[in-house]
Amino acid sequence: MKAREVNFDGLVGLTHHYAGLSFGNEASTKHRFQISNPRLAAKQGLLKMKALADAGFPQAVIPPQERPNVGVLRQLGFTGTDEQVVEKAGTQMPQLLSAASSASSMWVANAATVAPSADTLDGKVHLTVANLNNKFHRASEAGTTEQVLRAIFRDESRFSVHTALPQVAMFGDEGAANHNRLGGDYGEPGLQLFIYGRDEGAGRAPARYPARQTLAASQAVARLNQVNPGQLIFAQQNPLVIDQGVFHNDVIAVSNRQVLFCHEQAFVDQPALLQSLRDRVPGFMPIVVPTGAVPVQDAVATYLFNSQLLSRDDGSMMLVLPQESQNHPGVWRYLSQLVAEDNPISELRVFDLRESMANGGGPACLRLRVVLTTEEQRAVNPAVMMNDTLFNTLNDWVDRYYRDRLTQADLIDPLLLREGREALDALTRILQLGSVYPFQQ
């Protein structure tokens, strides 16, 4: 069956700020309390979407969530009107207001894990929402993520959206950032490679930073998504690289069709994993970057693996990279050699995503890959597909509602709550989503 990969990018929300909320994500820690620019952040993301759509890659958009999240603050005992809840939290516990205001839902690689219909037992496309259990500011994304995905993938005869796993550490799940799919044409059955950071009660685990994804979670997601058991493989990420800031697997590896582009230290027992992929994926082509060429610290600082590897119709591939990887002489030297060598990667495309990068989110974090057949693509809510009109509409919308400067202290401003709700109300009309936000219920 003919199928293509559609990239769904998260649109940055109005409260994008730097709060240092993600222990183990070194960019988040390093940029804590710096001044953010939500308007620029949203526009940088839109420019990437537009450029890729213009280059012929199907592109769609996922809206931001309602922030501050008044509901979660009420759950923590703050009372009164919505404005009073925000004001009390901001005065008494600014870090809680910060967490309840994070625009972290922009990183939709962590929204869900997707199984294309060619891989599933019932022939539907499955999406399991990620619980993001490891971080308080991200765990509250799951409810609205589910609403939003249901509003985009409405047709229940083709799509099956699953509620997130139970919210406990044992089932910590970070979505597609710890999932790869290898194979031939997109429409052919592929091999799904689930990567976990720890197996509770067994094996090795990182010592310094948390391993967010568990094996038990990956197994449950594979079951929910009805992945054909013959097309599954589970592997552990190297705990030593988690301790160096590789908090998701997509910071150290990216795959597309038959290609796996990864660092030599990415996985536990990497030679054995690559051998089993060679045995199971026809034409499997690993591109393994040695530590001598790019040390793990440079990979973390430049996000060269947090890239999008996109296929053109002629089989060649384009690597979509953040500006930081071009600014680093050693990494750029390696990448320039890579495109010159004999492999499918024939072009490097660089984007300025500085606002997202400063919180640890590169090109790959900002997108959820959804392989769809032509019929399935027709069944997606058409209003979320990126094109010239939507690009212009969303840019105008950003100009109208977004601030160009935000700090933690600004989050207490009751106007921000109001602006956010007005903006999202308008956005649900633009994207024809219906009522997906708590304030609309």
Ligand SMILES: NCCC[C@H](NC(=O)CCC(=O)O)C(=O)O
């Ligand atoms: N896939 C990229 C995810 C980045 C995200 N950063 C954050 O949430 C940082 C937010 C802050 O610190 O303000 C995370 O670590 O999950």
